[in-house]
Amino acid sequence: MTDWPGLALNHLSDALFITDVAQRIVWLNRFAEEIFGITLKESRGLSAAGITGIEALTPLLDDLFERESSPEPVLDKVETVLRFSGKRYYFRVAAAPVEGPEGFAGALLQLTDITRFSEMEKFKGDYLSIVSHEFRTPLTSVVLGVEMLRTGLLGELNERGEEIFAAIGDDCSRLTKLVDNLLELSRIESGAIYIQAEPVDAVELVQEAVRPLKIQAENKGISLVTELPGAVPPVAADFNKTVWVLTNLIGNALRYTEAGGTIAVQVRVGRRRLYFSVRDTGCGIPPEYRDQIFEKFIQVRGPVGRKGGAGLGLAISKEIVTAHDGEIWVESEVGAGSTFTFSFPLFRREGMLG
Ligand SMILES: Nc1ncnc2c1ncn2[C@@H]1O[C@H](COP(=O)(O)OP(=O)(O)OP(=O)(O)O)[C@@H](O)[C@H]1O
Ligand SMILES: [Mg+2]
Structure with a gap:
């Protein structure tokens, strides 16, 4: 048979x-x-x-x-x-x-x-890394030059000139941020993310992230507040990378919230974990996007629309949080607002993660 x-x-x-x-x-x-x-x-x-x-x-x-x-x-x-x-x-x-x-x-x-596929992934990663590196150096000199012109170091500008250089300046900072994010992502994807977890004070962490964004919030007519508990046990975290995640979440909240809104940054202590959340009263995220936005280059389409980013911030945040043995998620209601939360393990004596 x-x-x-x-x-x-x-x-x-x-x-x-x-x-x-x-x-x-x-x-x-x-x-x-x-x-x-x-x-x-x-x-x-x-x-x-x-x-x-x-x-x-x-x-x-x-x-x-x-x-x-x-x-x-x-x-x-x-x-x-x-x-x-x-x-x-x-x-x-x-x-x-x-x-x-x-x-x-x-x-x-x-x-x-999946050998071919993996090789192409690697090639793409290397390419991204080289291109963003090559972009960075000339960009630095462009930024410097624009800054000199803008501040009148090379002579007075007329009103039109000031307007033009202000716009170029804004574009330069957007481009710088994009190039930095691409570099960060290619570093992470090549496995070079190195988390130096130390006992960190979560309150200090939040204040470090909030301070520089206060003025930006004020200018937009948004109130940026913190809700911090009295005593917080140390969390096992890489200080700078965690500040980066919070800054990025608050930056998103600022971008997707209209004037008159509120952004609250909260710390909650659980039994084994510490929870950071950023809550806004912004446009919200439709349910079908709530998992997708943590992937790179994914942005919500439709009336909310693109507002200038590249769709990298949450992908990088997720990599950083995951490398800390943490989790990140979003709860949201369209038209009412969004809350992004991530959890980190509390610091244990041995200094181990997990
Ligand atoms: N607080 C929020 N409220 C509403 N939508 C949000 C919020 N945060 C993120 N999103 C949606 O998720 C998408 C992905 O966010 P992400 O931070 O990854 O990228 P981005 O902000 O668009 O660009 P980048 O961070 O690279 O500058 C955003 O484009 C937006 O559509
Ligand atoms: Mg972002």
Whole structure:
């Protein structure tokens, strides 16, 4: 009898393995044979981790067999150097249980080759990093020159000239911020985010972020207030990076709130975590955007519209918060306002995160 499923799976361009509950290979498809340089016969009894050189497969399967009823585990990106060809590959791995009449009989492992995709991602990251670096130096001299002209250091300007240079000055600061954000993001994406977590006073942190934005809020007719508890235990945080996150959240609130509105920066102490939130009475965010805005270059479309940013601030904030073992989320009502909250672990004596 023809083994149709087996034949079909042999033509799949993903590597497939079936293992028993002891994680020994029972079957693999032809693509797996080719890419890992092993035959079905030779593979019997070996482990998938052993054949592929991907050690993370063992805990992944342990996890799968232990969970019983939860979503199937996935590894987004694992790297391995193939033993027989010496080539570097990246795979996305998904594991699914194979159920027999008496519970788990084994697992199906699917390895999708994402090497090309990963290389392109890396290329894009490097490109971004080089371009933003190259932008920075000339930009600095443009900013300096404009500042000199604007302040009359090189002679008086007429009224029209002042207007023009004020506009150029504003564009320069927008561009500088964009280039800085792109650089920061490419640094983070290349894995170079380094969090120096120290015991930090959350009140001091909030004040540091709020102080420089007070005037900007006043100019816009928005009241910027803080709601801080009396005693706050230290939080495990990188001071400057956390100030950056708060500044960015307050900056957004300022951008998306009309005159007459209020922005409140709050600190709340939980049992194991500390919560920072920035609440505004601005335009709000439609539900379908509430997860998306934490991705890069995502901005809300529609009546709220673009207001000049690049859509990078929240993506960077999320990376920074996640690197602190924290979480960030938003609650919002369109037309009433938004509250962005992030949590950090409290500082423990040993100085460890988590
Ligand atoms: N407080 C807020 N109220 C309403 N919408 C918001 C608020 N904060 C963020 N958003 C929405 O989320 C989008 C993404 O925010 P993000 O900070 O990542 O980018 P940006 O502010 O547009 O640009 P950038 O931060 O790079 O200057 C914004 O474009 C806006 O549509
Ligand atoms: Mg922003």
